[in-house]
Amino acid sequence: MSTTLTRPAAITEAEIRDYLSTGVRNRWWPVLPSRFIQTNGKPVGLTRLGEKIVLWRDHTGTIRVQADRCPHRAVPLSRGLNEGDRLRCNYHGVEIGTDGTVLSVPGQPGCPLEGKKAVKTYPSQEIAGAVFVWFGDALHEEPEPFTPPPQLAGGEYEAILCYADWEMFWRYLYDNNMDPMHGTFLHANSHTMYQGDTQAHFVTRDTEKGFFFEKEGQRDVNFDWSELVDDNALYVRLEIPYPPSGGPGGNFGIISFGCPIDENWTACFFWRVRKVQGWQRDVWRFLYRTRMEPRHWHVLEQDREILQGQRPGLEKFEMLYQHDAGLIRLRRHLVQVARKQLTELRAAGKA
Numbered sequence: 540m541s542t543t544l545t546r547p548a549a550i551t552e553a554e555i556r557d558y559l560s561t562g563v564r565n566r567w568w569p570v571l572p573s574r575f576i577q578t579n580g581k582p583v584g585l586t587r588l589g590e591k592i593v594l595w596r597d598h599t600g601t602i603r604v605q606a607d608r609c610p611h612r613a614v615p616l617s618r619g620l621n622e623g624d625r626l627r628c629n630y631h632g633v634e635i636g637t638d639g640t641v642l643s644v645p646g647q648p649g650c651p652l653e654g655k656k657a658v659k660t661y662p663s664q665e666i667a668g669a670v671f672v673w674f675g676d677a678l679h680e681e682p683e684p685f686t687p688p689p690q691l692a693g694g695e696y697e698a699i700l701c702y703a704d705w706e707m708f709w710r711y712l713y714d715n716n717m718d719p720m721h722g723t724f725l726h727a728n729s730h731t732m733y734q735g736d737t738q739a740h741f742v743t744r745d746t747e748k749g750f751f752f753e754k755e756g757q758r759d760v761n762f763d764w765s766e767l768v769d770d771n772a773l774y775v776r777l778e779i780p781y782p783p784s785g786g787p788g789g790n791f792g793i794i795s796f797g798c799p800i801d802e803n804w805t806a807c808f809f810w811r812v813r814k815v816q817g818w819q820r821d822v823w824r825f826l827y828r829t830r831m832e833p834r835h836w837h838v839l840e841q842d843r844e845i846l847q848g849q850r851p852g853l854e855k856f857e858m859l860y861q862h863d864a865g866l867i868r869l870r871r872h873l874v875q876v877a878r879k880q881l882t883e884l885r886a887a888g889k890a
């Protein structure tokens with residue numbers, strides 16, 4: 540008797556597009572600034588990577604992130620109550636513990652739902668003032684470690700978080716960040732990006748966890764380079780040189796994440812970082828709050844206005860040129876990641 544082995548069907552372009560429409564799995568994503576979640580405060584319901592989640596801070600101050608769905612009748616747990624060590628659904632009072640176990644069904648004590656681990660619980664941690672959540676696929680529910688870049692790890696850097704929801708496909712924020720040339724045009728009237736050539740040739744340089752995309756022959760003049768990092772979290776690092784009037788700390792750095800909400804909205808995180816310590820840190824914070832912050836929002840508004848309303852699928856209308864090599868490479872990388880993840884899921888019978 541012969542056995543026929545059937546190979547799982549290859550992953551199609553359409554499946555990859557669909558998978559990427561709400562982000563990349565098996566990564567840590569920042570979902571919300573920490574300050575929005577208070578100890579013993581109201582639970583907060585969010586959509587991230589197309590999934591409904593509820594965030595709450597228990598009586599010890601620890602952040603908890605769970606699926607925003609009561610196991611009884613599937614209403615949002617975020618409309619329930621934070622009882623300190625558990626969430627209580629407002630509809631019929633079912634109580635859920637921090638690990639997702641049903642602790643009590645007050646309407647019918649002893650019912651089989653009690654003791655069941657019925658609510659998905661997401662690994663989470665707080666870094667540089669934001670809540671990071673691990674979105675793993677069915678084969679990677681346990682998180683990989685995330686080592687934040689030194690700019691977000693405290694120490695010698697000061698990082699100020701700026702957060703906004705933009706109506707835009709998430710990947711276009713990464714495209715924007717991997718496109719240094721737009722600084723010279725879109726932000727030409729900004730206080731720091733008016734210098735440098737309006738023409739340039741770009742080169743890419745590999746790193747262990749990503750790549751640099753940089754202007755050839757021009758450094759520390761304008762927004763001259765971007766670095767994509769994919770190290771169990773996907774982010775872009777860039778620097779903008781500052782004039783002496785911009786205060787201490789040398790170049791002004793930005794660490795940017797665009798956490799997908801769904802395919803039309805993105806939760807944008809921009810950490811503004813400078814290498815300052817001691818009194819310089821105080822000077823920089825003061826300067827930032829009093830003088831720089833409105834200017835930075837103005838620059839971000841220029842980005843938002845140009846990207847607002849951009850839906851997935853615009854690639855078919857594009858005619859790219861050499862300056863777009865960084866984002867082409869980024870897109871290729873994301874397709875490779877998606878194909879690998881989907882292939883593994885399919886081989887395991889989970890996709």
Ligand code: FES
Pocket residue numbers: 609610611612613614628629630631632633
């Ligand atoms: S729906 Fe939550 S307790 Fe009934």
Ligand SMILES: [Fe+2]
Pocket residue numbers: 721722725726838842
């Ligand atoms: Fe920009």
